[in-house]
Amino acid sequence: MYTIKFNFEQQGVSPVTLANVEPGQSLLEVALKNNIDLHHNCGGVCACSTCHLYVQKGSEFMEELSDKEEDFIDRAVNPRLVSRLGCQCLLNEDEGDIEVIVPDQTQFLGE
Numbered sequence: 001m002y003t004i005k006f007n008f009e010q011q012g013v014s015p016v017t018l019a020n021v022e023p024g025q026s027l028l029e030v031a032l033k034n035n036i037d038l039h040h041n042c043g044g045v046c047a048c049s050t051c052h053l054y055v056q057k058g059s060e061f062m063e064e065l066s067d068k069e070e071d072f073i074d075r076a077v078n079p080r081l082v083s084r085l086g087c088q089c090l091l092n093e094d095e096g097d098i099e100v101i102v103p104d105q106t107q108f109l110g111e
Contacts, residue, residue, distance in 0.1 A: 004030060004097075005018075023092060025091055027087075031086060038053070055082050055100050057099035061096050063090045
């Protein structure tokens, strides 16, 4: 089981910490199941970059970055070395602490 903390760049949005998160699901799935708004225009199939986030802690608990994911991260707004796509961050059969930052998604309004 995992403990996952979602931090947000958007002003006024408080961090959310989830305990006892089961492996085998993506960070996008975890967010959506817990009413955390994480954009996902392509439906979570690694065909866009709207579920972009920054993995601050716990990347070793997720599947490695694929070439396809890396290509889409390059198209994201403000990519960093710790950038990942939530739909591709599948939690391994393990346990630990994960901390991510959700970029300010208000920049996508009007797209």
